[in-house]
Amino acid sequence: MQRQVALIKQSLFDQGYLDEQFIELEELQDDANPNFVEEVATLYFKDSARLISNIEQALERGSFDFNRLDNYMHQFKGSSTSIGASKVKTECTMFREYCRVGNAEGCLRTFKQLKKEHATLRKKLEQYFQASK
Amino acid sequence: MADEVPSLAESKLTALVVDDNFVNQTMHHKLLDRLGIKNDVVCNGQEAVDVHCSGRNYDLILMDMEMPILNGIQATKRLREMGIESKIAGVTTRANEGDKKEFMEAGLNDFQEKPLTISKLLSILHRLDFHVQT
Numbered sequence: 126m127q128r129q130v131a132l133i134k135q136s137l138f139d140q141g142y143l144d145e146q147f148i149e150l151e152e153l154q155d156d157a158n159p160n161f162v163e164e165v166a167t168l169y170f171k172d173s174a175r176l177i178s179n180i181e182q183a184l185e186r187g188s189f190d191f192n193r194l195d196n197y198m199h200q201f202k203g204s205s206t207s208i209g210a211s212k213v214k215t216e217c218t219m220f221r222e223y224c225r226v227g228n229a230e231g232c233l234r235t236f237k238q239l240k241k242e243h244a245t246l247r248k249k250l251e252q253y254f255q256a257s258k
Numbered sequence: 259m260a261d262e263v264p265s266l267a268e269s270k271l272t273a274l275v276v277d278d279n280f281v282n283q284t285m286h287h288k289l290l291d292r293l294g295i296k297n298d299v300v301c302n303g304q305e306a307v308d309v310h311c312s313g314r315n316y317d318l319i320l321m322d323m324e325m326p327i328l329n330g331i332q333a334t335k336r337l338r339e340m341g342i343e344s345k346i347a348g349v350t351t352r353a354n355e356g357d358k359k360e361f362m363e364a365g366l367n368d369f370q371e372k373p374l375t376i377s378k379l380l381s382i383l384h385r386l387d388f389h390v391q392t
Contacts, residue, residue, distance in 0.1 A: 149375045153288045161288065169281050199324060203351055204281040207373045 133253045142246050147209030163254045169208050170247055176201045177240060184233065194232065195224040212242040263376060267294030271388060272315075275299040276306040276333065277322040277349075282372065286320055286349075289379050302326055303333025310337060316344050318386070320374070323350035323361055331364045338365035345386040349374060 137143045147162075154161040180197050183190060202217035204210075216239035223231030273295050275286045283299045290297040295318070300306050302325040319337075323330040334346055347368040348361045362369060368385050370378050 146373050146375075149373070150285070152376060153285070153292055155292075158288070165281060165284055168284055172280050199351075200279060203279045203372065206351060207279075207281045207285050 130253065130256045133249070133256055137249055137253065141211055142242075142249060144209045144211040146206065150208060163257075165208060166250055166254070169204050169210070172204055173201055173213075173243060177243070180236060184236065189227075189229045189232065191224040191227055191232075195221055198224065210243075210246055213239060213246060216242055263292055264380070265294040266383070266388070269294075269389065271295045271317045273297040273318040273320060274306060274309065274314075274316040274344075275320050276303060276325070276330065277320070278302050278325040279322070282322070282374075286374055289374055289376060290320075292376065293379065293383075303328030303330055303336070306333050307336050307340070310340060310342055315342070318383075318388070319344050319346045320349050321346050321366070322372075323348060323353060323357065331361050334361070334364040334366060345388075347382045347386065 137147075150162050150165060158164075176197050180194060180201075183194055183197070198217050198220050202214055202221065205214040205217055216235055220232055220235040220239060223229075223235060273290050275283055275290070275297055277283050277286060277299075278301050283301075287297055287299050298309070298314070298316075300309055303321075304327045306319065306321070307328065321330045321334055325333075328336070330348060330350070334348070337344075337346070345367045346365060347370055348358075348366045349370050349372055350357075350361070351372045353361065353371075358369060368382050370382055
Protein backbone atom coordinates (compact mmCIF):
# COMPACT_ATOMS: atom_id res chain seq x y z
CA MET A 126 0.00 0.00 0.00
CA GLN A 127 2.83 2.35 0.93
CA ARG A 128 4.45 1.52 -2.38
CA GLN A 129 1.22 2.32 -4.24
CA VAL A 130 1.03 5.69 -2.45
CA ALA A 131 4.65 6.41 -3.34
CA LEU A 132 4.04 5.50 -6.98
CA ILE A 133 0.97 7.72 -7.24
CA LYS A 134 2.87 10.60 -5.71
CA GLN A 135 5.90 10.08 -7.95
CA SER A 136 3.74 10.06 -11.06
CA LEU A 137 2.19 13.39 -10.02
CA PHE A 138 5.69 14.87 -10.03
CA ASP A 139 6.92 13.03 -13.11
CA GLN A 140 3.91 14.17 -15.14
CA GLY A 141 4.39 17.75 -13.99
CA TYR A 142 1.18 18.13 -12.04
CA LEU A 143 3.03 18.96 -8.84
CA ASP A 144 6.30 20.72 -8.11
CA GLU A 145 8.62 20.95 -5.07
CA GLN A 146 6.23 23.34 -3.28
CA PHE A 147 4.01 20.33 -2.57
CA ILE A 148 6.90 18.79 -0.64
CA GLU A 149 7.17 22.01 1.41
CA LEU A 150 3.49 21.57 2.20
CA GLU A 151 4.09 17.99 3.34
CA GLU A 152 6.90 19.20 5.60
CA LEU A 153 4.30 21.16 7.56
CA GLN A 154 2.25 18.06 8.32
CA ASP A 155 2.90 16.66 11.77
CA ASP A 156 1.27 14.64 14.53
CA ALA A 157 -0.70 17.69 15.65
CA ASN A 158 -2.10 18.14 12.13
CA PRO A 159 -1.88 14.72 10.46
CA ASN A 160 -4.23 15.69 7.60
CA PHE A 161 -2.79 19.12 6.95
CA VAL A 162 -1.94 18.52 3.29
CA GLU A 163 -5.36 17.13 2.49
CA GLU A 164 -7.01 20.01 4.35
CA VAL A 165 -5.04 22.59 2.37
CA ALA A 166 -5.79 20.77 -0.88
CA THR A 167 -9.50 20.73 -0.01
CA LEU A 168 -9.36 24.45 0.72
CA TYR A 169 -7.56 25.05 -2.56
CA PHE A 170 -10.13 23.16 -4.64
CA LYS A 171 -13.02 24.87 -2.87
CA ASP A 172 -11.50 28.30 -3.43
CA SER A 173 -10.45 27.59 -6.99
CA ALA A 174 -13.92 26.26 -7.85
CA ARG A 175 -15.28 29.63 -6.74
CA LEU A 176 -12.73 31.45 -8.90
CA ILE A 177 -13.50 29.25 -11.92
CA SER A 178 -17.19 30.03 -11.50
CA ASN A 179 -16.47 33.77 -11.27
CA ILE A 180 -14.30 33.63 -14.38
CA GLU A 181 -16.90 31.63 -16.29
CA GLN A 182 -19.56 34.18 -15.44
CA ALA A 183 -17.27 37.01 -16.47
CA LEU A 184 -16.49 35.31 -19.79
CA GLU A 185 -20.13 34.48 -20.50
CA ARG A 186 -21.01 38.16 -20.35
CA GLY A 187 -19.22 38.52 -23.66
CA SER A 188 -17.55 41.84 -22.97
CA PHE A 189 -14.10 41.00 -21.70
CA ASP A 190 -13.13 42.95 -18.61
CA PHE A 191 -9.45 41.99 -18.75
CA ASN A 192 -8.68 43.76 -15.47
CA ARG A 193 -11.30 41.80 -13.58
CA LEU A 194 -10.28 38.55 -15.24
CA ASP A 195 -6.63 39.22 -14.41
CA ASN A 196 -7.54 39.87 -10.77
CA TYR A 197 -9.33 36.54 -10.52
CA MET A 198 -6.45 34.78 -12.18
CA HIS A 199 -3.92 36.46 -9.90
CA GLN A 200 -5.75 34.85 -6.97
CA PHE A 201 -5.90 31.51 -8.74
CA LYS A 202 -2.23 31.59 -9.60
CA GLY A 203 -1.31 32.51 -6.03
CA SER A 204 -3.17 29.55 -4.56
CA SER A 205 -1.89 27.17 -7.22
CA THR A 206 1.69 28.27 -6.60
CA SER A 207 1.31 27.78 -2.85
CA ILE A 208 0.29 24.15 -3.12
CA GLY A 209 2.64 23.29 -5.97
CA ALA A 210 -0.02 22.84 -8.65
CA SER A 211 2.48 23.30 -11.45
CA LYS A 212 0.42 22.74 -14.62
CA VAL A 213 -2.47 24.83 -13.31
CA LYS A 214 -0.02 27.60 -12.41
CA THR A 215 1.39 27.55 -15.95
CA GLU A 216 -2.07 27.97 -17.47
CA CYS A 217 -2.82 30.82 -15.03
CA THR A 218 0.35 32.58 -16.18
CA MET A 219 -0.63 32.20 -19.84
CA PHE A 220 -4.14 33.42 -19.20
CA ARG A 221 -2.77 36.52 -17.46
CA GLU A 222 -0.51 37.16 -20.41
CA TYR A 223 -3.48 37.02 -22.77
CA CYS A 224 -5.32 39.44 -20.46
CA ARG A 225 -2.35 41.77 -20.57
CA VAL A 226 -2.45 41.97 -24.36
CA GLY A 227 -6.25 41.89 -24.54
CA ASN A 228 -6.48 38.60 -26.43
CA ALA A 229 -9.98 37.25 -25.76
CA GLU A 230 -9.60 34.12 -27.85
CA GLY A 231 -6.36 33.26 -26.08
CA CYS A 232 -8.10 33.69 -22.73
CA LEU A 233 -10.92 31.36 -23.72
CA ARG A 234 -8.56 28.73 -25.08
CA THR A 235 -6.27 28.84 -22.05
CA PHE A 236 -9.18 28.80 -19.62
CA LYS A 237 -10.47 25.61 -21.22
CA GLN A 238 -7.06 23.99 -20.77
CA LEU A 239 -6.79 25.32 -17.23
CA LYS A 240 -10.10 23.72 -16.24
CA LYS A 241 -8.93 20.43 -17.72
CA GLU A 242 -5.62 20.50 -15.78
CA HIS A 243 -7.43 21.54 -12.62
CA ALA A 244 -9.94 18.67 -12.90
CA THR A 245 -7.20 16.15 -13.58
CA LEU A 246 -5.15 17.34 -10.61
CA ARG A 247 -8.19 17.15 -8.38
CA LYS A 248 -8.91 13.57 -9.42
CA LYS A 249 -5.31 12.47 -9.01
CA LEU A 250 -4.93 14.09 -5.60
CA GLU A 251 -8.16 12.50 -4.44
CA GLN A 252 -6.74 9.12 -5.47
CA TYR A 253 -3.50 9.92 -3.64
CA PHE A 254 -5.22 10.94 -0.41
CA GLN A 255 -7.56 7.95 -0.56
CA ALA A 256 -4.63 5.58 -1.02
CA SER A 257 -2.78 7.29 1.85
CA LYS A 258 -5.51 6.51 4.40
CA MET B 259 13.63 18.08 7.70
CA ALA B 260 10.71 18.13 10.18
CA ASP B 261 13.06 17.18 13.05
CA GLU B 262 15.46 20.02 12.27
CA VAL B 263 12.91 22.84 12.42
CA PRO B 264 13.86 25.18 15.27
CA SER B 265 11.30 26.36 17.74
CA LEU B 266 10.99 29.96 18.77
CA ALA B 267 8.26 29.25 21.32
CA GLU B 268 10.50 30.34 24.19
CA SER B 269 11.09 33.71 22.58
CA LYS B 270 7.32 34.38 22.72
CA LEU B 271 7.38 36.11 19.36
CA THR B 272 4.08 37.11 17.81
CA ALA B 273 3.22 37.63 14.17
CA LEU B 274 0.42 38.89 11.96
CA VAL B 275 -0.33 37.32 8.57
CA VAL B 276 -1.89 39.81 6.15
CA ASP B 277 -3.12 38.07 3.01
CA ASP B 278 -6.41 37.91 1.10
CA ASN B 279 -5.82 34.40 -0.22
CA PHE B 280 -7.25 31.61 1.97
CA VAL B 281 -4.68 29.04 0.93
CA ASN B 282 -1.80 31.39 1.66
CA GLN B 283 -3.35 32.38 4.98
CA THR B 284 -3.49 28.72 6.00
CA MET B 285 0.04 28.02 4.82
CA HIS B 286 1.64 31.03 6.47
CA HIS B 287 -0.28 30.50 9.69
CA LYS B 288 0.95 26.92 9.80
CA LEU B 289 4.53 27.89 8.93
CA LEU B 290 4.61 30.31 11.85
CA ASP B 291 2.91 27.76 14.13
CA ARG B 292 5.58 25.26 13.17
CA LEU B 293 8.25 27.62 14.40
CA GLY B 294 6.36 28.19 17.62
CA ILE B 295 5.35 31.75 16.72
CA LYS B 296 1.85 32.66 17.89
CA ASN B 297 0.09 34.43 15.06
CA ASP B 298 -3.13 36.01 13.90
CA VAL B 299 -4.46 36.26 10.36
CA VAL B 300 -6.27 39.13 8.64
CA CYS B 301 -7.57 39.38 5.09
CA ASN B 302 -6.35 42.74 3.85
CA GLY B 303 -4.38 45.85 4.69
CA GLN B 304 -7.36 47.64 6.24
CA GLU B 305 -7.88 44.81 8.72
CA ALA B 306 -4.17 44.95 9.54
CA VAL B 307 -4.53 48.65 10.35
CA ASP B 308 -7.75 48.06 12.29
CA VAL B 309 -6.22 45.34 14.45
CA HIS B 310 -3.42 47.72 15.41
CA CYS B 311 -5.92 50.49 16.13
CA SER B 312 -7.59 48.11 18.55
CA GLY B 313 -4.35 47.97 20.52
CA ARG B 314 -2.80 44.74 19.29
CA ASN B 315 0.87 44.69 18.45
CA TYR B 316 3.11 42.11 16.83
CA ASP B 317 6.83 41.49 16.54
CA LEU B 318 6.55 40.51 12.89
CA ILE B 319 4.06 41.25 10.14
CA LEU B 320 3.99 39.19 6.94
CA MET B 321 2.42 41.59 4.46
CA ASP B 322 1.08 40.53 1.07
CA MET B 323 1.27 43.21 -1.60
CA GLU B 324 -1.86 42.85 -3.71
CA MET B 325 -4.98 42.89 -1.60
CA PRO B 326 -8.41 44.50 -1.92
CA ILE B 327 -9.58 47.51 0.10
CA LEU B 328 -6.09 48.47 1.27
CA ASN B 329 -3.10 46.87 -0.40
CA GLY B 330 0.20 45.99 1.23
CA ILE B 331 1.99 49.16 0.15
CA GLN B 332 -0.75 51.42 1.49
CA ALA B 333 -1.13 49.39 4.68
CA THR B 334 2.61 49.46 5.36
CA LYS B 335 2.70 53.26 4.92
CA ARG B 336 -0.31 53.65 7.19
CA LEU B 337 1.17 51.47 9.91
CA ARG B 338 4.45 53.39 9.84
CA GLU B 339 2.54 56.68 9.99
CA MET B 340 0.77 55.31 13.05
CA GLY B 341 4.19 54.73 14.65
CA ILE B 342 4.08 50.96 14.43
CA GLU B 343 7.66 49.74 14.69
CA SER B 344 7.05 46.04 14.14
CA LYS B 345 9.27 44.33 11.62
CA ILE B 346 7.32 44.12 8.39
CA ALA B 347 8.30 41.60 5.72
CA GLY B 348 6.67 42.03 2.33
CA VAL B 349 5.66 38.70 0.88
CA THR B 350 4.45 38.55 -2.68
CA THR B 351 4.62 36.61 -5.91
CA ARG B 352 7.27 37.72 -8.36
CA ALA B 353 7.08 41.49 -8.41
CA ASN B 354 8.89 43.69 -10.90
CA GLU B 355 11.72 45.84 -9.56
CA GLY B 356 9.56 48.96 -9.58
CA ASP B 357 6.84 47.36 -7.44
CA LYS B 358 9.42 45.90 -5.08
CA LYS B 359 11.11 49.29 -4.67
CA GLU B 360 7.79 50.97 -3.97
CA PHE B 361 6.90 48.30 -1.43
CA MET B 362 10.27 48.58 0.33
CA GLU B 363 10.03 52.36 0.39
CA ALA B 364 6.62 52.14 2.01
CA GLY B 365 8.44 50.94 5.13
CA LEU B 366 9.30 47.27 4.84
CA ASN B 367 12.21 45.76 6.73
CA ASP B 368 12.51 42.79 4.38
CA PHE B 369 11.02 41.28 1.27
CA GLN B 370 10.52 37.66 0.26
CA GLU B 371 8.95 36.02 -2.74
CA LYS B 372 6.04 33.67 -2.37
CA PRO B 373 5.46 30.86 -1.90
CA LEU B 374 6.87 31.00 1.60
CA THR B 375 8.68 27.95 2.91
CA ILE B 376 10.22 27.18 6.28
CA SER B 377 13.66 28.08 4.99
CA LYS B 378 12.43 31.40 3.54
CA LEU B 379 10.73 32.24 6.81
CA LEU B 380 13.86 31.38 8.79
CA SER B 381 15.79 33.60 6.40
CA ILE B 382 13.42 36.48 7.15
CA LEU B 383 13.80 35.91 10.89
CA HIS B 384 17.59 35.84 10.64
CA ARG B 385 17.77 39.00 8.55
CA LEU B 386 15.44 40.80 10.94
CA ASP B 387 17.59 39.75 13.92
CA PHE B 388 15.05 37.50 15.58
CA HIS B 389 17.19 35.07 17.45
CA VAL B 390 16.77 31.58 16.04
CA GLN B 391 18.38 28.72 17.92
CA THR B 392 18.76 25.39 16.18
